[in-house]
Amino acid sequence: MNARLLPYMLILPVTLFLCLFFLYPFVLVAKQAFTTGAGFTLDNFREVVSYWKFPISLKNTLLLAAAVVPIQLALSLLMATMVTRMEKGRDLVLYVWTIPLGISDLAAGLIWLAIFEQSGFLNSMMHGMGIVDKPANLLTFQNPGLVFVAIALAEIWRATAIMLVILVAGIGLIPKEYYEAAEVFGASPWKRFVRITLPMLRPSLQTALVLRVIMAFEVFAVVAALGGTLFPVLMGETYAYQFDLLNSGAAAAMALVILAISIAATLVILRALRVPKGATI
Amino acid sequence: MTDATVAEAPAAPSTRSAGRFLYISGVVLLCAWVLVPIYFLLVNTLSSPNTVNSFPKPLFPEFDFGSLAFFAQFAGMLTALKNSVLTAGMTMIMSILIGAPAGYALSRFDFRGKELFRLLILLTRAFPLPLLALPLAVMFIQTGLDDTTFGLALVHTTLAIPFAVLITFSLFSGIPLELEEAAWTLGCTRLTAFTKVVLPLILPGITASAIFAFVISWNEVFAAAVLTIENRTLTAFLLQNLDTSPLHLKFAGGFILVVPALIFIFAVRKYLFAMWGIANR
Numbered sequence A: 001m002n003a004r005l006l007p008y009m010l011i012l013p014v015t016l017f018l019c020l021f022f023l024y025p026f027v028l029v030a031k032q033a034f035t036t037g038a039g040f041t042l043d044n045f046r047e048v049v050s051y052w053k054f055p056i057s058l059k060n061t062l063l064l065a066a067a068v069v070p071i072q073l074a075l076s077l078l079m080a081t082m083v084t085r086m087e088k089g090r091d092l093v094l095y096v097w098t099i100p101l102g103i104s105d106l107a108a109g110l111i112w113l114a115i116f117e118q119s120g121f122l123n124s125m126m127h128g129m130g131i132v133d134k135p136a137n138l139l140t141f142q143n144p145g146l147v148f149v150a151i152a153l154a155e156i157w158r159a160t161a162i163m164l165v166i167l168v169a170g171i172g173l174i175p176k177e178y179y180e181a182a183e184v185f186g187a188s189p190w191k192r193f194v195r196i197t198l199p200m201l202r203p204s205l206q207t208a209l210v211l212r213v214i215m216a217f218e219v220f221a222v223v224a225a226l227g228g229t230l231f232p233v234l235m236g237e238t239y240a241y242q243f244d245l246l247n248s249g250a251a252a253a254m255a256l257v258i259l260a261i262s263i264a265a266t267l268v269i270l271r272a273l274r275v276p277k278g279a280t281i
Numbered sequence B: 001m002t003d004a005t006v007a008e009a010p011a012a013p014s015t016r017s018a019g020r021f022l023y024i025s026g027v028v029l030l031c032a033w034v035l036v037p038i039y040f041l042l043v044n045t046l047s048s049p050n051t052v053n054s055f056p057k058p059l060f061p062e063f064d065f066g067s068l069a070f071f072a073q074f075a076g077m078l079t080a081l082k083n084s085v086l087t088a089g090m091t092m093i094m095s096i097l098i099g100a101p102a103g104y105a106l107s108r109f110d111f112r113g114k115e116l117f118r119l120l121i122l123l124t125r126a127f128p129l130p131l132l133a134l135p136l137a138v139m140f141i142q143t144g145l146d147d148t149t150f151g152l153a154l155v156h157t158t159l160a161i162p163f164a165v166l167i168t169f170s171l172f173s174g175i176p177l178e179l180e181e182a183a184w185t186l187g188c189t190r191l192t193a194f195t196k197v198v199l200p201l202i203l204p205g206i207t208a209s210a211i212f213a214f215v216i217s218w219n220e221v222f223a224a225a226v227l228t229i230e231n232r233t234l235t236a237f238l239l240q241n242l243d244t245s246p247l248h249l250k251f252a253g254g255f256i257l258v259v260p261a262l263i264f265i266f267a268v269r270k271y272l273f274a275m276w277g278i279a280n281r
Helices: A006-034 A043-050 A053-084 A090-102 A105-116 A121-128 A144-172 A176-184 A189-200 A202-217 A221-226 A234-243 A248-272 B002-008 B013-045 B049-053 B066-073 B077-108 B114-125 B129-143 B149-173 B177-185 B190-219 B222-227 B234-240 B247-279
Strands: none
Touching: A006 A043, A006 A248, A006 B077, A006 B114, A006 B129, A006 B149, A043 A053, A043 A248, A053 A090, A053 A144, A053 A202, A053 A234, A053 B013, A090 A144, A090 B013, A090 B247, A105 A121, A105 A144, A105 A221, A105 B013, A105 B190, A105 B234, A105 B247, A144 A202, A144 A221, A144 B013, A144 B247, A176 A189, A189 A202, A202 A248, A221 B234, A234 A248, A234 B129, A234 B222, A248 B129, B013 B066, B013 B247, B049 B066, B066 B077, B066 B247, B077 B114, B077 B149, B077 B190, B077 B234, B114 B149, B129 B149, B129 B222, B149 B190, B149 B222, B177 B190, B190 B247, B222 B234, B234 B247
16 A cells, blocks of 8 residues: 555544544534524524523632642642652552542532432531531532532542543653752752652643643533532533523533633643743653 | 652651651542542442431441342333443444554654644544534434434544544554564565554553543533433433432442443553653653
8 A cells, every 4th residue: 555645544534533523513513603593693692691690600610610620730749749659559559549530420429429418428427426416408509618619529539530640641751860860969859849840740731731621611410410500500501501491502602602711721721831942851 | 748758858767757657648548538439339329228318327338239229120220221331332442443543643654734633633632522412413313313322422432532542642652663664574564564463462552442432431421411312321311310319329320330430440550641641742
């Protein structure tokens, strides 16, 4: 076979597939969002944005991301550094820490529901310690703060693993010589972390943060399992437009709003963590 | 970081062992953070429906299969389970068949448009993909793919393909080109060199990336809920019945969702890191 054509033959299936099921749907969703039957219009967006639930769900989604992502970043960095200095049991600990990677957001929501529901383990333990005498219903509209904490905990529990995996792989790529040199010159472990690990890890941090932040804007099933309608988020509203209100134009508009936020966040992260020109790893 | 810092510092033996203690307890604590919530779900699943709904909860399972039996005979649940397995199986096969050739092309050839192609792959990863389900719902109705496991598998393949390409890319890059060249000089064609030399070496890795695709599909909630109505997958079924189903059904369902994930992440744990190491740069 012609060696110059071969690579194109090999990438052809993926390209066709992604054009059909990735690019084309995006064109469709955009078309659906900007039309209501007769020509170009912004009506769908106006409808979506003026709905009373929109500001709340936007605020909730952003607030959740802002609360969860920094904690996860710190936690995954801590776990990654702990793992790299580990000699015994490294594989086992890494396996345990990456278990949530394989657990769906719905299952994660249900797992934390087992803890927070009225007859759940949190109430049982508080009862056992004599703090409460009868189980209080924790996840209600009277405790918006607690609903938020439960969802945030489930999110942190579920999605730190993906960042951990990316960061561990990234740390593995940093040449050991840099650390040895720094040690020779008397740099403390903290200094080595700040001056070598963090800057060298920038590409991995970029990937990890972009992936995680986009996932945070898509948060849906965890919220559905724990908060139900108590904690409206963007993705849940999109689902509601599609199914409960049967308004696919509005759902498409919501989808584009989520997409716009995701792109904006991606650009900010890429810019903030860019590797300076000429610097190589 | 503090505990790790202390552990490394050249200090008196007592501080050193204190740091070591802090470090180990940190690791144990983080393992518990991951495992204990899963354990609670296990306790709930292996308790009778009455116990699950009672208060306070026991901290140990009573090994009663009432909840699981209830799950198994709940109308539509086994069909949903079957649909989940079918969809995930199809996703697994399609994403490898379509993705692996592209991974091979990326690792072996320099061709024009390679960077553009990589960018397309990375872009798909950086977009909120489940949103594609909305326009695809319309497209599928037109083509008769609506409410079929195959249609859903196509969407899940879109989700899994970027990972399939990146994992196989990093796997193929790990096999020296010289091996293939040696096979060519010994009379193999490009194809036979691939099937006889590269394929046997790469097979475990391919399996791992197939399993990863399976897990992605198995766990996906939003697209599954949007695209299927009669032929619901397990995640979609559980989500739809969140408001109405009793607690023991939710927890048994959640447990069934978690089990394959636990096994599969264990099976692919070696490869989880390989893919992010190379794919990042």
